[in-house]
Structure formats: C-alpha cells, structure tokens
Amino acid sequence: MTSDAAIQTSLRGDTAMLLRPAKQVMDIERLGAFHQSRLSFMRTLVRRIFRERWQIEPVRFELDPKGYGTVVYEVSAPHGIFSFVLFSSFLSDDERNDRVIATKWDLTMALVEGRVDKAYVDHLAQNVPKQEAGRLDSRVFVLSRANRSARNFNYVVDQLAAGKQPDIAKIAEVGYLYRTTAVYGSGKLGMADWDKVCDKHKDFSRPFAGEMFVCWMLRNFSLLQVEHIAQHQSSNTYQPMQADIKRYFGIGNSTGLGMAPYLVNHPQLINQWIEMRELALARVRTLGGVNPLIKQNLIDLINRCSLHTRQTITEDERQTGHNQQMIEDLALMKRQVEADLESFDALVTWSEQHCLVPAQEMLVSILLEMHPELVDELEDFHTVEELLDLEPLMPLSELKMMIEQRYDWALAIDFDAEGSRETYWYRSEEKMEPRLGSIADVEGKKKHMDLAVGFAVRRCYDLLGEYINVHRNHTTADFMVQQPKLRGTVRRIQTMNHCIYGDIQANLLDKNILPMHLLRCKLAFFGVSKFDPRSRLWVRNTMFQGAPLLDEIGTTFSDDWFMPIAPTLSSTV
Amino acid sequence: MHISMNELKAALRRCFEASGYFVGNYEDAANMIVWLEKHGLKGLEELEHALAYIAADQNKPQSKIIYEDSTSATIDAHGRSSLNCVAAAVDLAQAKALASGIATITVHNCHNRMFILKALTDCGRRGISAAAYWQNGSEIITEHTAAIRSGQRYPNYSQAITNLACSGEDKQALTIICSSRVDLTSSLQSTEQQSISAQQIAEHKALTVELGIEIDKKLWAEINQLGTGILVENTERSRLDAGGR
Numbered sequence: 001m002t003s004d005a006a007i008q009t010s011l012r013g014d015t016a017m018l019l020r021p022a023k024q025v026m027d028i029e030r031l032g033a034f035h036q037s038r039l040s041f042m043r044t045l046v047r048r049i050f051r052e053r054w055q056i057e058p059v060r061f062e063l064d065p066k067g068y069g070t071v072v073y074e075v076s077a078p079h080g081i082f083s084f085v086l087f088s089s090f091l092s093d094d095e096r097n098d099r100v101i102a103t104k105w106d107l108t109m110a111l112v113e114g115r116v117d118k119a120y121v122d123h124l125a126q127n128v129p130k131q132e133a134g135r136l137d138s139r140v141f142v143l144s145r146a147n148r149s150a151r152n153f154n155y156v157v158d159q160l161a162a163g164k165q166p167d168i169a170k171i172a173e174v175g176y177l178y179r180t181t182a183v184y185g186s187g188k189l190g191m192a193d194w195d196k197v198c199d200k201h202k203d204f205s206r207p208f209a210g211e212m213f214v215c216w217m218l219r220n221f222s223l224l225q226v227e228h229i230a231q232h233q234s235s236n237t238y239q240p241m242q243a244d245i246k247r248y249f250g251i252g253n254s255t256g257l258g259m260a261p262y263l264v265n266h267p268q269l270i271n272q273w274i275e276m277r278e279l280a281l282a283r284v285r286t287l288g289g290v291n292p293l294i295k296q297n298l299i300d301l302i303n304r305c306s307l308h309t310r311q312t313i314t315e316d317e318r319q320t321g322h323n324q325q326m327i328e329d330l331a332l333m334k335r336q337v338e339a340d341l342e343s344f345d346a347l348v349t350w351s352e353q354h355c356l357v358p359a360q361e362m363l364v365s366i367l368l369e370m371h372p373e374l375v376d377e378l379e380d381f382h383t384v385e386e387l388l389d390l391e392p393l394m395p396l397s398e399l400k401m402m403i404e405q406r407y408d409w410a411l412a413i414d415f416d417a418e419g420s421r422e423t424y425w426y427r428s429e430e431k432m433e434p435r436l437g438s439i440a441d442v443e444g445k446k447k448h449m450d451l452a453v454g455f456a457v458r459r460c461y462d463l464l465g466e467y468i469n470v471h472r473n474h475t476t477a478d479f480m481v482q483q484p485k486l487r488g489t490v491r492r493i494q495t496m497n498h499c500i501y502g503d504i505q506a507n508l509l510d511k512n513i514l515p516m517h518l519l520r521c522k523l524a525f526f527g528v529s530k531f532d533p534r535s536r537l538w539v540r541n542t543m544f545q546g547a548p549l550l551d552e553i554g555t556t557f558s559d560d561w562f563m564p565i566a567p568t569l570s571s572t573v
Numbered sequence: 574m575h576i577s578m579n580e581l582k583a584a585l586r587r588c589f590e591a592s593g594y595f596v597g598n599y600e601d602a603a604n605m606i607v608w609l610e611k612h613g614l615k616g617l618e619e620l621e622h623a624l625a626y627i628a629a630d631q632n633k634p635q636s637k638i639i640y641e642d643s644t645s646a647t648i649d650a651h652g653r654s655s656l657n658c659v660a661a662a663v664d665l666a667q668a669k670a671l672a673s674g675i676a677t678i679t680v681h682n683c684h685n686r687m688f689i690l691k692a693l694t695d696c697g698r699r700g701i702s703a704a705a706y707w708q709n710g711s712e713i714i715t716e717h718t719a720a721i722r723s724g725q726r727y728p729n730y731s732q733a734i735t736n737l738a739c740s741g742e743d744k745q746a747l748t749i750i751c752s753s754r755v756d757l758t759s760s761l762q763s764t765e766q767q768s769i770s771a772q773q774i775a776e777h778k779a780l781t782v783e784l785g786i787e788i789d790k791k792l793w794a795e796i797n798q799l800g801t802g803i804l805v806e807n808t809e810r811s812r813l814d815a816g817g818r
Contacts, residue, residue: 099815137575138785187577187785194579195782257815388600389699392664393671428811429804435814437805444805450596477668480661481638481648487661488597537815 002377010279011500017282019500023409025278028506032517033358037365038372038562039277040527044379045212046547048203050557052078056217056550060121063088065232067225070125072116073217077203083116084217085109087129088225096147098181098254100433103133105145107178107221111214112140113192113201131182132189132431141192141201142185142210146178146218149252153177153226156241160230163237171248172311172566175530175542177222179252183211198383207269207382208526215543219251220550243549244567250545253528256538257434260518261425263504264451268495271502272384273525277364278501283374284367285345294370295341299334301366301562306330308563314532322358329359344370369562388495390487392477396468399476399490402497403461409505410454411461421455422511424448436515436537452509453492460489529563574793577785582607584796585620591802593631594657602656608691610786613777614730614769616688617788623654623685624795630657636680638665644673650683655747658683663692663749667701670751680747689747690719693728696751697721704757707747711739720759727771727778733763 010017024030036043060072068088075082086109095104108129116124120139127134131145151174156166185208187193197204204210223246231238263270309326336350344367351360368375404411415421424445428435437444450456463486467479476494480487496502506513519539520531530542546564548557585603594602609616633651636658640647646665650658662680669676686707696703704720714737721728750757760768805811 135575138577138783187579190575190577190580190785193577193782193785199782389695390664392668426805426814427803428807428815429801430807430812432804433815435805435811437811437814444811447803447805456596475668475672477661477665478638480664481636484598484635484658484661485595486597487595488600491597 002381004381007279007378007381010282011275017279017286019275019278019282022501022503023505025274026501026503026505028504028514028517030357030361031504031521032514033361034521034524035358035362035365036524036527036529036562037277037280037368038375038559039280039368039379039382040525041206041208041212041382042216042527042544042547043559043562044206044382045209045216046544046561047376047379047559048209049077049213049216050548050553050559053554054078054203056084056553059083063225063228065229066090067229070121071221072121074115079202081114082201082203083112083114084214085112085116085121085124085128086218086221087125089129091147093150096150098147098179100182100256100258101430102181103131105129105131105181106148107146107218109142109144109146109214109218110136110140111142111210111217114139134189136190138190138192138196140190141197141204142183142214143189143191144180144183144211144214144218146180146222146251149174149177149179156226157230157233160227160241161234161238163239165239165242165245168245168248168566168568171245173313174252175248175545176219176250176252177226178218179254179540180215180218180543181254183214185211205383206379207273212526212543215251215253216547217550219249219544219547222251223249223549243552246549247546247561248564248567250529250542250547253523253541253543254534254538255519255523255541257425257436257515257519259522260515261434261449261451263518263522264453264508266386267492267502268384268386268388268499270504271496271499273382274501275499276378276381277368280368280375280378281348281364284371285343285348287374288344288367288371290341290343295337298337298341298366298370301369302330302334302337304565305362305366305563306334307565308529311566312530312532316533319531319533325356326358326362329355330362333359333363365562372559388488388491390476390480390491391494392475392480394476394494396464396471396474396476396479399479399493400461400464400468403457403464403493406497407454407457407461407493407503410457413454413458413507415455415458415507415509419511420507421509423509423513425451425508438511450488452507453503454505454507455509456489457493460486460493574788574790575785576788576793578607578611578781581610581786581788584793584800587800587803588796589627589656591800592628594627598657598660601660602654602688605656605660605688605691608694609688611778611781612690612727612774613781614687614690614774617786617792619685619687620796621792623656624792624799626684627654627656628799630654636661639681644669644675645677645679647679647681649681650745652682652684652745654685655680655683655688656685659686659689659747660692662747663689663696663703663751666703666749666751667696667699670701670753674754675750675752678749678751680749681744683745683747686745686747687717689749690728690730693719693721694726697723697725697728700724701751701753702755702757703749703751704759705747705749706759708735708737714739716761716763718759718761720757721771722756722758723753725771727774729758729760729768729771730774731759731761731766731768733761733766735763 055076059074063069073084528541532540546561589599589602606616666678702723717732719730
C-alpha cells in the first residue's frame with residue numbers, strides 16, 4: 001500500500017518518476033482525447049462495491065404494471081447504510097427533453113444516508129421529482145433524473161414480452177435504456193456538502209463516487225424495470241434478458257457546457273486526477289515488465305479497443321474521422337507490438353512518433369490495464385483540499401519568473417490577433433446554464449465568466465512588469481494592496497506553481513475553441529465511453545456499459561470491463 | 574429555510590461579482606461570510622448589516638497605504654467593507670511579520686470588521702500567529718478582539734460593551750498584529766465579555782457540516798436577487814449558445 005509521502009517522492013525530487021511534461025499533457029486537444037481507464041471513477045467505484053461485497057436490496061418495490069411508482073433500495077456498505085430512492089412517473093414523448101432547462105423527467109432519484117421511513121419517502125416524493133424546483137436536506141447527497149431512450153426502451157420491453165432477446169446490433173447503436181441528464185451533489189438544492197460526504201461517508205469519499213453510484217443503480221433499475229413491464233405485458237411469453245446482454249446496456253448521458261467551467265475552476269483537483277493518471281503511466285513505463293503472456297494481453301486489449309471503436313456509432317463527421325483514424329492507428333500499434341515489444345516505455349515513445357493523439361491516449365489507458373498492481377492503489381489519492389493561497393512574502397521578481405516559466409504557453413498567445421478574443425462564456429438567467437457567446441453581443445460580454453486564465457495571466461504579467469520597474473524590491477503583498485484586481489490571478493499562479501499539471505493550456509477566448517475537449521476530459525475521468533458529439537457544445541455518451549450487474553455482487557469479479565464490446569460480436573483488427 | 578454551505582458560497586460569489594467585486598475578491602468575501610456562519614459567529618447577521626452598502630464600494634477609491642515601515646503600515650480603506658480590503662491588509666501584515674518577526678497594520682475607515690476572522694484563521698493555518706482589535710458602535714461602543722496561534726485551525730474571539738464615549742476619532746479602525754516568532758493571544762480586560770473559544774468554534778463547525786445552514790428566506794432571496802446581475806437574459810439565440818435545439 002502506498003502513502004502520500006511515497007507518492008510525493010515519486011512526483012517530485014531526485015527519485016521522481018519520469019512524468020510526461022505539463023506542456024504535453026495539458027494541451028487541450030490531448031485532454032479532449034483522454035479515454036476511460038482503470039482509475040476512472042466508475043471503475044474504482046465498481047471495484048470497491050464488488051471487492052467489499054456491498055449488499056443492495058430493494059426494500060420497497062411499488063411499481064404498477066407499466067413500471068410507474070416508487071422503489072427504495074437499501075445499501076449496506078462497510079462504513080454505513082444508505083438508501084437509493086427512485087420515483088418513476090409517466091412522461092409523454094413531447095415532454096421529454098434532455099436539456100438542463102427541462103422540468104419533467106421519466107425517473108428522478110436520490111441517494112440518502114441511513115434508512116428511510118414512509119414519512120421521509122413521502123417528503124422526498126414532494127421534492128425529488130421537481131429536481132431544481134424542489135428543496136432537500138442534508139441527509140440527501142445525490143439527486144438525479146433520467147429519460148427513457150425513445151429508440152430502445154419500448155423496443156426492449158416488446159422483445160422480452162414476446163420471449164425474444166434484444167438485437168445486439170441495435171444496442172450497439174444506442175447502448176442504454178435511460179439517459180441521465182443531470183446528476184447533482186455537493187450541496188446543491190440543500191443537500192449535504194462535500195465536506196460532510198467526504199468526512200462522514202467513507203464509502204463515497206472519493207470524487208463523484210456518490211454520483212457514479214446513482215448512475216450505476218439507475219442502470220440496474222432500468223434493466224429490472226423493462227423486465228417488470230414486459231412480464232406484466234405478456235406473462236405467458238415473457239423471457240428475462242440474458243445476463244451478457246444486460247451487461248452490454250449502460251446508461252446514456254448528455255453533457256453540455258456546464259462541465260467546462262468546473263475544469264477551469266478546480267485546477268488543484270484536476271491536477272490531482274492528472275498527476276495520479278500520469279504517475280500510474282510512469283510506473284507502468286518504468287516498472288512494468290513485459291513477457292509473452294503480458295504481450296498477448298496487450299494485443300488482446302488493442303483488439304478490444306479497436307472493436308469497441310468500430311462499434312461506436314456517431315453522426316458527427318469529425319468524431320467519425322477520429323474513430324476511423326483510431327482504428328488505423330491501433331492496427332499499426334498492434335503490428336508494432338507483435339514485431340517488437342522491447343518495453344512499455346519504448347512503445348509509448350513509438351506511439352508518439354507514429355500515432356495521432358487519440359491513439360496515444362488510448363495506449364495510456366491500455367497500459368494502465370496491464371499492471372493493476374502498479375495502478376489501483378492510486379485510486380485512493382484523488383481528493384485534495386482546494387485552497388488557492390497567496391504567498392505574500394514572495395518577491396515580485398520571483399513571481400515574474402514563475403509566470404515566465406509556468407505560463408509560457410499563455411505568454412505565447414497573441415491576444416491581439418484576430419479572433420483571439422472572439423468568444424466569451426456566460427451564465428444564462430435560465431437555470432444559470434453556462435453558455436458560449438460571441439463578442440458581438442456587447443451586453444452579454446459585460447457579464448462574462450472569468451474562465452480565461454491565459455488572458456488573465458498575460459494581463460497580470462504586463463502590469464507586474466510595469467510595477468516592478470518602479471518598485472523593484474516590493475513583495476507580492478505590496479503589489480496586492482496596489483493591484484487588488486489581480487488578487488485572484490496572482491493567488492492562482494502561486495498556488496498552481498506547487499502542482500505539476502492543473503491549468504488547461506489553451507486560450508478559452510479563441511473563436512475556434514472547442515469546449516468539447518473539456519467535456520471529454522472530465523467524462524473520461526468519470527469513465528464514460530461511446531462519445532457521440534451532437535454539436536461542438538454538447539455530447540452524448542454511455543456510462544457503465546459492460547459493468548457487472550447488481551445481482552452479480554458476491555460472485556467472481558475480474559474487473560475487466562474496459563472498452564466493452566458487443567457480447568456476440570467478436571473479431572480481431 | 575435550509576441551504577447548504579456550498580449553495581450559500583455560490584450565491585454570495587454571484588452577489589459580490591454582480592456588485593463589482595474583482596476575481597479573487599468575490600471569492601474572499603463569500604468565504605469570509607460562510608466561514609463566520611459555519612462556525613457559529615453570525616456571518617449572515619453581519620452580512621445583513623453590509624448588504625445595502627456593498628455595491629457602493631465599487632465607486633470608492635482603492636485602499637491606500639498612507640504610512641509604511643519595515644514593521645508597520647497604516648492603510649486607508651476609504652470606507653470600504655472589510656469584505657473587499659481586509660484580506661490584502663492581513664497579507665501585508667503577514668509578509669512584514671515573516672520578514673521582521675512581528676508587524677502591526679492599522680486599517681482606517683473600514684466597515685464590517687468582524688469578517689477579519691477568516692483572514693486570521695488563514696494566518697494560523699500558514700504558521701503565522703495573528704491578533705486583531707477593533708471597536709464598534711456610535712452610541713454604545715463595543716470592543717472586539719480575536720487571536721489565533723501559529724499552526725492552529727480556529728481562533729478565540731471576545732467582545733464586550735465598553736463605557737467609552739463616542740469620540741469620532743476611532744476612524745472605523747482595525748488593528749492587526751502578526752508574528753512569525755511570538756504566539757499571540759488576546760483577551761479583553763472587561764469582566765463582562767462574551768467569549769467564544771476555539772473549541773466552541775470547532776464544535777459549531779461540526780454541527781454545520783452535518784446539518785447545513787438555516788437562512789431567512791428574505792435574506793436568501795435578496796442575495797440571489799443581487800446575484801442575477803451577472804446572468805444574461807435568456808433568448809432564442811442565447812439558447813443556441815448552449816448547443817440547444
């Protein structure tokens with residue numbers, strides 16, 4: 001078992017591992033090419049549930065024949081008991097809307113500490129279905145909602161009712177029965193703050209563990225619900241769904257711009273996630289041995305990733321092109337491994353010379369699968385106390401040098417070039433939804449969100465230079481009294497200097513900025529797959545596809561659901 | 574009504590951002606209020622006193638150092654709320670203390686000085702001991718002090734009613750002492766003071782983390798209403814800016 005101290009010496013100092021540089025890793029296009037890995041939050045959650053053999057049972061199951069009603073699951077985990085409460089309601093097709101501005105959903109859910117009695121469920125029933133229009137208390141720590149897949153839900157019910165299994169090819173097209181459109185935690189709408197969840201509920205004390213759990217439970221419920229409805233629809237002909245097909249159903253997810261500001265506003269947390277991912281890679285590159293068995297595993301995984309990519313269906317031309325390129329790069333990579341696998345380190349170097357960035361990052365995820373013993377223990381080091389602290393005694397010359405070294409990428413951007421400040425981010429009065437506007441909207445621009453770190457650093461650097469010319473020996477504290485407008489920027493610069501990664505190295509004001517990269521980065525840390533961009537501003541994807549099922553807890557667990565492929569379709573590159 | 578700390582912090586950030594606070598300042602201001610409330614020191618009550626004036630601060634001159642030497646400085650805050658100027662004053666005290674061992678900063682014309690407690694706590698966390706003293710009121714004068722030792726997480730705080738007459742000389746002053754060498758404590762001489770120990774502050778925090786925060790509906794609405802100043806009107810075109818259909 002590793003420790004904080006061991007991790008720190010691996011990251012910094014004389015005995016540090018050779019990590020990929022921030023300039024390479026924090027490039028926005030590379031961040032947008034990250035894939036799920038065994039450190040993704042879905043993987044780490046499922047590992048925990050299955051290794052600790054959580055007990056999850058429905059203690060209230062009141063669904064009518066059409067699947068509407070209330071269900072309560074009781075969750076017994078090592079550190080506590082929790083309740084997952086779910087409300088299923090009728091929703092007409094024309095009311096179904098995935099946007100954050102929707103007001104009605106097919107399913108609404110809450111994760112609650114402790115057992116719930118009838119009075120408390122009644123209280124939740126008054127609020128959970130209203131989502132943002134309701135209020136909750138500090139017993140609740142995750143709130144979510146989901147809509148049925150118009151293409152799959154009724155089809156699957158009809159198939160099962162008729163005694164048939166769903167067509168695998170159809171599931172490969174849309175791999176879910178429900179899409180979740182928002183999963184809230186961290187004190188939203190009166191719920192428990194993260195401070196409480198982190199300190200009190202050790203079972204959910206990793207980032208987004210509660211949120212991921214709700215999505216996994218939603219997936220399990222969706223499978224149970226289609227069988228329930230099908231059975232009532234035609235009990236004589238009904239057949240349950242086969243387990244391997246069930247596993248191929250995940251949960252759909254629509255993610256929009258709301259996720260993007262999070263990455264900018266939580267640089268220390270993002271840094272922590274990326275440091276652990278990069279440390280895992282460095283460990284495998286440095287310590288991970290190669291032998292014939294491992295080589296065959298690697299080839300199998302490359303095959304699997306290729307097939308997974310081929311089974312990813314999207315109407316987006318750019319993504320289709322990327323997927324095609326990925327398949328070609330993986331074929332090349334497989335040939336290289338078969339011909340000459342000297343070491344994982346050499347393979348990574350080879351990939352950087354012969355493959356495009358998405359395949360390079362796919363290789364990173366594959367390599368983390370090769371040596372779990374070097375990787376998995378890092379899952380316990382994904383939280384960090386987020387404090388942007390000013391260092392008031394720092395001489396201004398040191399601050400200036402810090403900017404020149406750490407933010408050279410920001411200083412290299414020409415913010416006077418055409419289009420370099422064309423975009424701005426703002427919050428709409430409609431549910432405070434983050435949106436991306438053009439500079440042409442003068443009124444809106446006045447209310448822009450402060451997400452342009454690169455531009456802020458550039459401005460700070462220029463003003464700092466002028467100030468130093470007059471006050472050569474002043475400290476940061478003096479500068480802050482004279483330039484209070486720069487307090488947030490200086491504090492961020494000084495704090496992030498203690499991190500290896502953290503700041504996204506891109507001009508978020510550029511007219512060609514692709515917010516999709518930011519969304520994909522965070523979603524990759526969550527562990528989603530099957531990216532299907534619907535515009536440059538929002539993306540559909542699939543969560544928990546291939547994950548083991550609730551009723552498999554207690555059986556053998558191989559933790560091998562990386563890049564899942566359709567159950568009856570198998571081939572090689 | 575019941576809200577979470579995170580909701581309060583987010584709403585306050587919007588409120589201060591809409592009131593013209595800068596990046597860095599609006600986070601500080603929100604954190605100062607939430608910190609007091611979270612630790613049972615009536616942050617929301619203090620905010621109610623300040624709320625009507627916060628927008629006016631953007632039209633006031635910035636704080637200015639009117640005297641400075643290696644161990645002391647005097648800052649004129651020009652009638653600003655401590656929410657947007659005291660953090661920088663504490664930073665200056667800290668820097669001087671680190672350089673000289675001990676330092677005193679006096680801030681003149683500064684309102685809502687109770688909010689300094691969060692900044693003092695930051696000093697303690699950074700290994701600097703800090704103490705503050707101020708008087709308040711126009712007819713009945715109260716006096717206040719807070720101090721934190723190096724490396725501690727929570728300060729002690731005391732207040733008392735004085736028999737001082739209003740002199741007009743007080744200038745809404747706040748005295749801050751920081752030391753990297755001496756562990757500072759402070760206690761009022763008054764025999765009828767109300768004191769809150771670091772232990773009590775810690776206990777209240779645990780309660781707030783468990784249960785969240787109760788807030789007057791009217792105040793909550795007011796905070797949120799002020800925060801709407803940063804929101805952009807919703808239009809069909811704006812919906813497209815979110816990738817909407």
